Amino acid sequence: MRFFKKTNINFLGPRFRWYLISSTLILLGMISVFIKGIDWGVDFRGGTELVLAFQDNVAIGDIRTALDKVGLGQSEIKSFGVERDVLIRTTQQAEGTVVGDRIKKAVQDAMPEKKFEVLKEDKIGPKIGAELRRDALYAVIASLIAIMIYIGIRFKFIYGVGAVVALFHDVLVTLGVLSLLNGVIPGLNLEITQEVVAAFLTLIGVSVNDTVVIFDRIRENLKIYRSLSLFEVMNKSLNDTLSRTMITSGTIFIVLVVLLLAGGEVTRGFAFTLTFGIVTGTYSSIYIASAIVLDWTIRKQKRKEQVAL
Amino acid sequence: MRKQLSKVILIIAAVLLSLVFLLPTYQDYQYRKRISSLSGQDSIAYVDQNQEDILNAKLKRLKLGLDLQGGMRVVLEVDVIQMLDDLAKNKDDNFRAIISEVRTQSSANDESVIPLLGKKYQDRGIRLSRYYGSIRETDAAILNQLKSETEKAIDRAIEVVRNRVDQYRVSEPNIQKQGGRRIIVELPGVKDEREVRSLLQGTAKLEFRLLRDPDISYKVMQSVDNFLSGKVEEDTSAAAKTAKKEQKPKDALEQLLAGSKPAETDTSREATFTRQHPFFSYVIPDQRNTGEGFVEEKNRDRVIRLLERPEVQRLCPVDFEFMWSAKTQPMGAEGKRYYQLYAVKRTAELTGGVIVDARASVSPEDNRPIVNMEMNSEGSHDWARITGANVGKRIAISLDNRIFSAPTVINKIVGGRSQITGLESPNEARLLEIVLKAGALPAPVAIIEQRSVGPSLGEDSIRSGMSAGILALVFTVLFMLVYYNSAGAMADIALLFNVIFILGVLAGFQATLTLPGIAGIILTIGMAVDANVLINERVREELAGGKTLRAAIDAGYAKAWSAIIDSNITTFLTGLILYQFGSGPVQGFALTLMIGIAASLFSAILITRVIFNFLTDKGVMPNFG
Numbered sequence: 001m002r003f004f005k006k007t008n009i010n011f012l013g014p015r016f017r018w019y020l021i022s023s024t025l026i027l028l029g030m031i032s033v034f035i036k037g038i039d040w041g042v043d044f045r046g047g048t049e050l051v052l053a054f055q056d057n058v059a060i061g062d063i064r065t066a067l068d069k070v071g072l073g074q075s076e077i078k079s080f081g082v083e084r085d086v087l088i089r090t091t092q093q094a095e096g097t098v099v100g101d102r103i104k105k106a107v108q109d110a111m112p113e114k115k116f117e118v119l120k121e122d123k124i125g126p127k128i129g130a131e132l133r134r135d136a137l138y139a140v141i142a143s144l145i146a147i148m149i150y151i152g153i154r155f156k157f158i159y160g161v162g163a164v165v166a167l168f169h170d171v172l173v174t175l176g177v178l179s180l181l182n183g184v185i186p187g188l189n190l191e192i193t194q195e196v197v198a199a200f201l202t203l204i205g206v207s208v209n210d211t212v213v214i215f216d217r218i219r220e221n222l223k224i225y226r227s228l229s230l231f232e233v234m235n236k237s238l239n240d241t242l243s244r245t246m247i248t249s250g251t252i253f254i255v256l257v258v259l260l261l262a263g264g265e266v267t268r269g270f271a272f273t274l275t276f277g278i279v280t281g282t283y284s285s286i287y288i289a290s291a292i293v294l295d296w297t298i299r300k301q302k303r304k305e306q307v308a309l
Numbered sequence: 310m311r312k313q314l315s316k317v318i319l320i321i322a323a324v325l326l327s328l329v330f331l332l333p334t335y336q337d338y339q340y341r342k343r344i345s346s347l348s349g350q351d352s353i354a355y356v357d358q359n360q361e362d363i364l365n366a367k368l369k370r371l372k373l374g375l376d377l378q379g380g381m382r383v384v385l386e387v388d389v390i391q392m393l394d395d396l397a398k399n400k401d402d403n404f405r406a407i408i409s410e411v412r413t414q415s416s417a418n419d420e421s422v423i424p425l426l427g428k429k430y431q432d433r434g435i436r437l438s439r440y441y442g443s444i445r446e447t448d449a450a451i452l453n454q455l456k457s458e459t460e461k462a463i464d465r466a467i468e469v470v471r472n473r474v475d476q477y478r479v480s481e482p483n484i485q486k487q488g489g490r491r492i493i494v495e496l497p498g499v500k501d502e503r504e505v506r507s508l509l510q511g512t513a514k515l516e517f518r519l520l521r522d523p524d525i526s527y528k529v530m531q532s533v534d535n536f537l538s539g540k541v542e543e544d545t546s547a548a549a550k551t552a553k554k555e556q557k558p559k560d561a562l563e564q565l566l567a568g569s570k571p572a573e574t575d576t577s578r579e580a581t582f583t584r585q586h587p588f589f590s591y592v593i594p595d596q597r598n599t600g601e602g603f604v605e606e607k608n609r610d611r612v613i614r615l616l617e618r619p620e621v622q623r624l625c626p627v628d629f630e631f632m633w634s635a636k637t638q639p640m641g642a643e644g645k646r647y648y649q650l651y652a653v654k655r656t657a658e659l660t661g662g663v664i665v666d667a668r669a670s671v672s673p674e675d676n677r678p679i680v681n682m683e684m685n686s687e688g689s690h691d692w693a694r695i696t697g698a699n700v701g702k703r704i705a706i707s708l709d710n711r712i713f714s715a716p717t718v719i720n721k722i723v724g725g726r727s728q729i730t731g732l733e734s735p736n737e738a739r740l741l742e743i744v745l746k747a748g749a750l751p752a753p754v755a756i757i758e759q760r761s762v763g764p765s766l767g768e769d770s771i772r773s774g775m776s777a778g779i780l781a782l783v784f785t786v787l788f789m790l791v792y793y794n795s796a797g798a799m800a801d802i803a804l805l806f807n808v809i810f811i812l813g814v815l816a817g818f819q820a821t822l823t824l825p826g827i828a829g830i831i832l833t834i835g836m837a838v839d840a841n842v843l844i845n846e847r848v849r850e851e852l853a854g855g856k857t858l859r860a861a862i863d864a865g866y867a868k869a870w871s872a873i874i875d876s877n878i879t880t881f882l883t884g885l886i887l888y889q890f891g892s893g894p895v896q897g898f899a900l901t902l903m904i905g906i907a908a909s910l911f912s913a914i915l916i917t918r919v920i921f922n923f924l925t926d927k928g929v930m931p932n933f934g
Binding site: 121123124127138194209210252255267274 | 376384386502503506755756757758759760761762763765766769770772773774776777780781784785788791792793794824825828831832834835836838839842843846850868871872875876877878879880881882883884886887889890891892894895898899902
């Protein structure tokens with residue numbers, strides 16, 4: 001069975017169009033981030049987060065009234081997947097787990113007949129929150145640098161740059177989408193937690209996969225088709241690997257959709273980030289990475305006369 | 310053929326090894342099923358018979374993370390600054406100012422405390438030897454000493470925490486040091502987090518303190534009351550004068566009593582009394598002339614705030630301190646609960662360091678829970694001296710600055726024995742016993758991070774993780790079969806081996822499986838086929854180019870190799886970085902990702918190759934669709 005018979009698509013010809021589309025997407029995303037801010041989860045903001053599973057339905061308004069009595073009315077209160085599970089989050093800090101206890105007691109006092117079970121409780125001190133944010137940033141930067149160096153060594157420096165530009169593009173677009181869609185779809189919780197940051201790093205790792213496979217084919221084809229220009233070789237390589245790229249990305253995508261739908265509320269943010277990230281990752285590997293290398297090489301070529309590849 | 314044979318042996322060895330590693334998990338699962346199906350007596354007998362095997366299986370099985378089995382994860386930070394405060398002598402205002410500066414500065418970032426302290430002293434031109442060590446020592450030497458003291462203290466704190474957790478009998482606890490002064494404690498299956506928190510945090514600072522005489526106690530209370538009601542005492546110290554200028558007592562009083570202050574126009578007797586005696590309206594002096602004060606439960610916080618004010622603290626004489634009772638007592642007709650406020654000496658006569666044994670027990674007199682303590686020889690000696698010198702006086706026994714009881718000394722106690730009474734439940738006695746036996750923490754620890762997952766969420770997570778995993782596996786297997794035909798079937802076989810390998814390696818390394826870890830395995834399933842897709846696509850190309858099947862397979866593997874290596878190494882690199890950055894569950898994910906990549910490389914390349922070679926040798930033509 002074949003999904004992709006021999007193709008001959010001109011990927012790199014209209015690349016300026018793709019540059020434009022990508023820039024627009026990134027811009028839209030960043031505007032949303034700028035306006036809405038990044039929705040850091042409790043891991044990064046510090047504070048207390050509780051998930052209470054009630055036996056009957058509870059109105060969020062009632063819970064807020066209960067929390068108001070202990071000065072915690074400003075907390076974020078939303079449902080956690082199913083309607084009976086409630087997530088309560090506040091950035092208020094206190095000694096040890098005082099805040100969590102206060103919340104539990106307030107709810108119990110206000111609604112003694114509604115029994116609940118604590119599904120999970122997190123308390124993050126302010127120092128930890130700041131450290132985790134810093135670590136997350138370092139991790140993303142470190143992986144981009146590591147990849148740039150590795151690809152730069154295995155291929156040429158410019159390929160490293162091209163790959164990293166594509167990856168950076170993926171991170172920004174996905175970040176933008178998360179920001180845009182956060183709170184838009186009811187029940188879909190898209191805040192930035194530790195798992196979501198892990199999803200970003202994974203997305204970097206998986207997206208670079210596609211890019212490397214394409215680069216590898218370019219490298220091989222350059223040796224074989226010495227008479228063709230870089231533009232033509234790249235296009236051919238993209239077409240040669242198209243089948244593999246789409247199949248692999250498709251399989252991973254469907255596997256992630258399974259995780260997104262069947263994996264439970266806890267991994268939902270992670271799964272969504274990764275699912276979307278795979279899509280942009282594939283797109284950027286095909287349309288952006290090689291294009292960057294091409295344009296850079298053309299510019300260098302214009303300065304020199306020789307092209308040594 | 311020889312090359313083929315060694316490959317086959319390698320594969321079989323890998324599979325067997327994985328299965329061996331996974332066996333305990335299966336065994337443990339079987340034992341548990343068996344035990345839960347047996348009734349009470351039978352199950353106990355069964356456990357006794359097979360105790361060693363059951364324990365063995367439990368130790369070696371695949372460990373589930375806290376997010377899958379429920380439990381608590383706590384990060385403690387040792388309060389090094391408090392320790393430095395306690396270690397110093399001749400403390401004066403300068404010292405206190407420096408300590409508080411160090412505290413604010415080091416809480417903003419993660420700066421190391423000791424060098425910071427050294428710098429502060431240097432900036433002010435004060436020698437460290439004024440407060441630490443001896444005058445002959447240089448600043449650098451003292452700093453070094455303090456540094457090693459703090460490091461030793463942190464290690465001791467870890468030991469104490471470990472002891473306490475051991476005695477609390479959590480199964481498979483995990484205690485690790487993190488960074489300079491943090492301790493990570495993971496307690497699977499723990500249900501009562503409040504107990505655990507008090508277990509971990511209580512410094513267990515045990516102290517024996519003499520009570521001050523009742524008349525002194527009342528005199529101080531009276532002066533506090535006078536001060537707060539606006540009849541300001543004449544205080545000739547310069548500090549007090551400046552303090553007076555800063556804040557008028559009456560305004561401060563209004564602030565403190567906000568919400569409960571009777572309106573100016575409220576002329577009821579109660580209101581007048583509260584205005585005229587702001588302290589005594591909340592602290593009721595004991596009519597029996599013991600020097601204690603009784604404070605209703607709801608008013609305790611208010612009184613604490615009143616007493617914390619620096620002006621009030623200055624009213625207390627040198628060796629004088631107010632201390633609260635640990636528990637409340639019901640008093641009066643309505644049975645309202647009251648705390649007791651004691652007046653004690655600031656310096657303790659004896660501390661918990663002398664306690665060598667503690668035992669929870671029941672008092673023979675009134676059947677209430679108590680803890681019996683025994684002291685070492687030096688402690689017994691001091692205790693005899695102290696009790697001998699203070700017959701008829703009261704000695705308060707306090708734990709973490711809360712007084713449990715203040716019995717009167719009847720006669721000299723020679724045997725080095727003492728008791729803690731006033732406990733609420735046998736459980737509390739048991740916790741106290743653990744904490745006293747394991748030792749006092751050298752410095753207070755703060756909980757800076759706590760995550761707990763209830764067991765039902767854990768079960769849900771396991772269930773959804775597994776169903777997602779199986780679905781993903783089924784889909785991938787079917788797809789490969791349909792798209793690549795028999796070549797796809799080979800890839801599927803490799804995939805299944807892959808999953809066994811991943812789980813086997815996890816079990817073998819005693820690593821922990823978390824929910825993100827399961828997500829990692831699912832992701833690996835999707836990615837594992839990539840290597841095979843690369844190979845299969847390449848083989849198709851070679852076939853289209855006119856090569857024979859055998860030659861096409863060889864070429865496919867050879868040419869796909871570089872792409873497979875490069876792409877997997879880059880993903881592995883991000884996994885590695887993620888492992889470094891992440892903590893807890895995220896690390897679990899990174900680990901399964903890395904193991905998954907390694908395993909998939911192994912199975913995709915080796916296993917499918919072996920199978921292809923085997924088949925083509927036999928003359929069977931695998932179909933590449």
